[in-house]
Amino acid sequence: MGNxxxxxxxxxxxxxxxxxNSQGTLVYSLGGWRPPAGITMVLDGLTAFMLATxxxxxxxxxxxxxxxxxxxxxKWKFYSLYLLMLAGMNGVLISGDIFNxxxxxxxxxxxxxxxxxxxxxxxxxxxxFKYAVMGTVGSLFILIGIVFLYSFxxxxxxxxxxxxxxxxxxxxxxxxxxxxxxxxxxxxAALVPFHAWLPDAHPSPPAPISAILSGILIKxxxxxxxxxxxxxxxGVTPKLSSVLMFLGALSMVIGVFLAIGQxxxxxxxxYHSISQIGYVVLGIGLGTPLGILGGLFHLFNHSVFKxxxxxxxxxxxxxxxTRDLRKTGGLFQKMPLTGSxxxxxxxxxxxIPPFNGFWSKLIxxxxxxxxxxxxxxxWAVLASILTLASFTKxxxxxxxxxxxxxxxxxxxxxxxxxxxxxALAIICLFGGALLIGQIxxxxxxxxxEVILNGRNYGAMLFKRIL
Amino acid sequence: xxxxxxxxxxxxxKTITRLTVGLILLYGIYLVLxxxxxxxxxxxxxxxxxxxxxxxxxxxxxxxxxxxxxxxxASFFESFGAILFLTIALLGLIAGYFFSNFLPxxxxxxxxxxxxxxxxxxxxxxKVGAGLFAIFVALVLLxxxxxxxx
Amino acid sequence: MMVYLLCLVLFCxxxxxxxxxxxxxxxxxxxxxxxYAVNLFFILTAYRIKGRSPIFSTGGDISNMVDxxxxxxxxxxxxxxLATTALLVALAMRIYEKYGTFDITKIRExxx
Numbered sequence: 001m002g003n004x005x006x007x008x009x010x011x012x013x014x015x016x017x018x019x020x021n022s023q024g025t026l027v028y029s030l031g032g033w034r035p036p037a038g039i040t041m042v043l044d045g046l047t048a049f050m051l052a053t054x055x056x057x058x059x060x061x062x063x064x065x066x067x068x069x070x071x072x073x074x075k076w077k078f079y080s081l082y083l084l085m086l087a088g089m090n091g092v093l094i095s096g097d098i099f100n101x102x103x104x105x106x107x108x109x110x111x112x113x114x115x116x117x118x119x120x121x122x123x124x125x126x127x128x129f130k131y132a133v134m135g136t137v138g139s140l141f142i143l144i145g146i147v148f149l150y151s152f153x154x155x156x157x158x159x160x161x162x163x164x165x166x167x168x169x170x171x172x173x174x175x176x177x178x179x180x181x182x183x184x185x186x187x188x189a190a191l192v193p194f195h196a197w198l199p200d201a202h203p204s205p206p207a208p209i210s211a212i213l214s215g216i217l218i219k220x221x222x223x224x225x226x227x228x229x230x231x232x233x234x235g236v237t238p239k240l241s242s243v244l245m246f247l248g249a250l251s252m253v254i255g256v257f258l259a260i261g262q263x264x265x266x267x268x269x270x271y272h273s274i275s276q277i278g279y280v281v282l283g284i285g286l287g288t289p290l291g292i293l294g295g296l297f298h299l300f301n302h303s304v305f306k307x308x309x310x311x312x313x314x315x316x317x318x319x320x321x322t323r324d325l326r327k328t329g330g331l332f333q334k335m336p337l338t339g340s341x342x343x344x345x346x347x348x349x350x351x352i353p354p355f356n357g358f359w360s361k362l363i364x365x366x367x368x369x370x371x372x373x374x375x376x377x378x379w380a381v382l383a384s385i386l387t388l389a390s391f392t393k394x395x396x397x398x399x400x401x402x403x404x405x406x407x408x409x410x411x412x413x414x415x416x417x418x419x420x421x422x423a424l425a426i427i428c429l430f431g432g433a434l435l436i437g438q439i440x441x442x443x444x445x446x447x448x449e450v451i452l453n454g455r456n457y458g459a460m461l462f463k464r465i466l
Numbered sequence: 467x468x469x470x471x472x473x474x475x476x477x478x479x480k481t482i483t484r485l486t487v488g489l490i491l492l493y494g495i496y497l498v499l500x501x502x503x504x505x506x507x508x509x510x511x512x513x514x515x516x517x518x519x520x521x522x523x524x525x526x527x528x529x530x531x532x533x534x535x536x537x538x539x540a541s542f543f544e545s546f547g548a549i550l551f552l553t554i555a556l557l558g559l560i561a562g563y564f565f566s567n568f569l570p571x572x573x574x575x576x577x578x579x580x581x582x583x584x585x586x587x588x589x590x591x592x593k594v595g596a597g598l599f600a601i602f603v604a605l606v607l608l609x610x611x612x613x614x615x616x
Numbered sequence: 617m618m619v620y621l622l623c624l625v626l627f628c629x630x631x632x633x634x635x636x637x638x639x640x641x642x643x644x645x646x647x648x649x650x651x652y653a654v655n656l657f658f659i660l661t662a663y664r665i666k667g668r669s670p671i672f673s674t675g676g677d678i679s680n681m682v683d684x685x686x687x688x689x690x691x692x693x694x695x696x697x698l699a700t701t702a703l704l705v706a707l708a709m710r711i712y713e714k715y716g717t718f719d720i721t722k723i724r725e726x727x728x
Contacts (some may be wrong), residue, residue: 048662099689099692103692103696106699110696110699110700110703113703113707114639117707117710121714123709125707125710125714126711126715126724127721129640132635132704132707133647133701136651136700136704137631137634140627140650140654143654143658143693147657147658147661147686156685162631216724221679291664325698347701455689509694509695538632601702605706605709
C-alpha cells in the first residue's frame with residue numbers, strides 16, 4: 001500500500017509542475033490566516049522541479065523495496081518511517097515559512113536517523129549514532145541562524161523577509177547568519193568540511209534506504225534550502241558566491257580522491273555522492289543563468305543515477321551477500337540486467353556522451369569557462385576523469401573478470417527490483433532530452449528563473465493569495 | 467526498610483504516591499483544558515499526565531502501572547490522539563481552509579470559546595501523554611530483556 | 617548583553633561535551649545542553665524592557681508585552697529536541713547491547 005501512496009504523490013507533483021506553468025506562483029495560506037501573520041505554502045518553479053525529482057525517485061525506490069525488504073522482519077516499520085521521511089522532505093520543499101521549514105527538516109532528519117539504524121547490525125548502529133549526533137549539531141546551527149534572522153527582521157515568512165532585506169539592505173548580522181547557515185545546511189548537504197558523517201551513514205543501511213538517503217535527502221534538505229535562503233531571502237553577493245564555489249570545488253576533488261582507494265562498493269558510492277554534490281554547488285554558486293541551469297540539471301541527474309547505483313549495489317548484495325569488491329567477480333554472466341544498468345549508470349556519472357551526466361557536466365564546465373573561472377573548470381575536468389577511473393575499477397571487479405566457483409548459483413534479482421532498476425536506467429538514457437527546447441522551457445527554466453529572480457521572491461507574496 | 471522480593475520503593479514513597487498521583491493527573495488535565503486562556507496547552511499538560519503514570523510505575527513497580535494503563539492501551543491512545551488531530555484539521559478543510567477555526571467562538575476568557583483550539587489541545591495531550599509513557603516503558607523494558615538474557 | 621554571552625558559553629559547554637567526552641551517555645547529555653542553550657537564547661531575544669507577560673486578561677492593559685511568537689516556536693523546538701533525545705538514547709542502549717561498552721574509542725568498526 002505504501003507504493004500507492006508514492007505513486008499518488010508522484011502524480012500530484014506532475015500536476016504541480018503543470019499548474020505552475022499555467023498560473024505562475026501559487027500561494028496557499030494555512031487556516032485562512034493572511035500572511036505575514038500566518039503560515040503559507042508556496043509553490044513556484046524551483047519547488048515544482050524539486051518536487052517532481054523527489055517524488056519520481058522515491059516512487060521507483062519504493063517499487064524496489066517491495067522485493068528487497070522481504071528479508072527483513074518488520075516491513076511495516078520500514079514503510080511508515082519511509083513515508084514519514086518523504087512527508088518531511090516534501091514539506092521542506094513546499095514551506096514558505098522559515099520555521100515551518102525547520103520543523104519539516106527535523107521530521108525528515110529524525111526519520112532518517114531511525115532508518116539508518118534499521119537492520120540493527122553492529123556497524124549500522126554505530127553509523128546511525130554518529131550521523132544522529134552530527135545531524136543534531138547541524139540543526140542547532142540552523143536554529144541559531146533562524147533566531148538571528150527573526151530578531152533582525154521580526155518576521156518568519158520568507159517572502160516578507162525578502163522584502164525586508166530589500167528595503168533595509170544587509171546589516172552587520174547578515175555575514176554571521178550566512179556563516180551559520182553554510183555550516184548548518186552544509187552539514188545536511190555534506191559539503192566538504194562537514195562531510196564526515198556521510199561515509200559511515202550511507203553504506204550501512206539496507207540498499208533502498210541508502211538510495212533514498214543519498215539520492216534525495218542530502219539534496220532536498222541541504223542544497224534546496226541553501227539555494228532558497230541564499231538566493232531568495234538574504235541575497236547573494238560576489239563574496240558569498242565565491243565561498244560557495246570554493247566549497248563546491250573542494251568537495252568535488254576531495255570526494256573523488258578519497259573514493260578511488262575504497263574497496264567497499266557502497267562506501268565508494270558514498271564518497272562519490274560528496275563529489276557530485278560539489279558539482280551541483282559549484283554550478284549553482286556561479287550565479288550565471290547557464291551555471292544555475294547546469295547545477296539544477298546535475299541535481300536531477302544525480303538523483304537518478306546515484307539511486308540507480310545504490311540499487312545495483314543492493315542487488316549485488318541481495319544475490320551474493322557481500323559488498324567487498326575483491327570478493328566478487330564476473331557477475332555479468334549471471335545478472336545481465338543488473339550489469340547493464342550498472343554500466344549505464346557508471347557511464348552517466350563519469351560523463352560519457354550521450355548519457356545525461358555528460359550534458360549536465362558539460363554545461364557546468366562551459367559556464368565556469370564563460371565566467372572566466374578557468375581554475376574551477378580545470379578542477380571539474382580532473383574530478384570527472386578520476387570518477388571515470390574509479391567506476392571502471394568497480395565494473396572490472398564486480399562484473400567482468402573470471403566468474404568464481406562460489407558464485408555459480410547466483411540468479412537474477414526478483415521482478416520488482418528489475419523493474420525499478422530498468423526504469424531508472426531508461427531515465428538515465430533519455431535524460432539529455434530534458435534540454436531540448438519545449439521540455440526545457442516547461443521544466444527547468446522556471447526553476448532557473450526563480451533563483452535568478454533573487455529577492456523579487458518577496459514581491460509575489462502580496463499578489464496572489466488563495 | 468524494604469523486605470526482599472517486594473517491588474518498588476520504600477513505604478514512605480508509596481504512601482505519598484498514593485495520595486498525590488491523582489492530584490498530578492488532575493493538574494495535567496487542568497492545564498490542558500485551560501490552554502487557551504492561560505499558559506500551558508496540549509504539550510505541557512500531556513507531559514504532566516504522562517508523569518503521573520511514570521510516577522506510579524517508579525513507586526510501585528511495573529505491574530501496578532500496567533493495571534492502570536497497559537502497553538496496548540498506551541499505543542491505542544497515541545494513535546487516537548494523532549488521528550483526532552488530523553480529523554479536526556481536515557474538517558476545517560470542508561469549511562474553507564485547512565485548519566480553519568470553524569466552531570463558534572464564544573466570548574473571550576470563557577472555558578468554551580476559541581473554536582477548535584481546546585479540541586486540538588485535548589488531542590495533542592492524548593498523543594503526548596501516551597507517547598511519553600510508551601517511550602519510557604519501551605526503554606525500561608528493553609533493559610530488563612537484555613539483563614534477563616545474560 | 618551579558619545574558620546572550622552566557623547563553624553562548626552554555627552552548628560551547630555542550631559542544632565541548634560532544635567533542636571531547638568518551639562515554640556515549642555524556643555525549644548525549646552534551647547534545648541536550650546545547651539544545652537547551654539555543655532554546656534559552658531564542659526566548660531571551662524576545663524580551664522587551666519592562667514588558668509584561670503576553671496574556672490577555674479582563675481589565676488588563678495591552679501595551680508593552682514581551683514577544684509571544686518565540687515562545688510558541690520554542691515549544692515546538694523543545695518537542696523536537698525531546699524526539700531526537702529519545703532516539704539517541706534508544707540507539708545508545710542498542711549499541712551497549714551489541715558492543716558491550718559505552719566507550720566510543722572502542723566502537724570504531726567503520727574506518728577508512
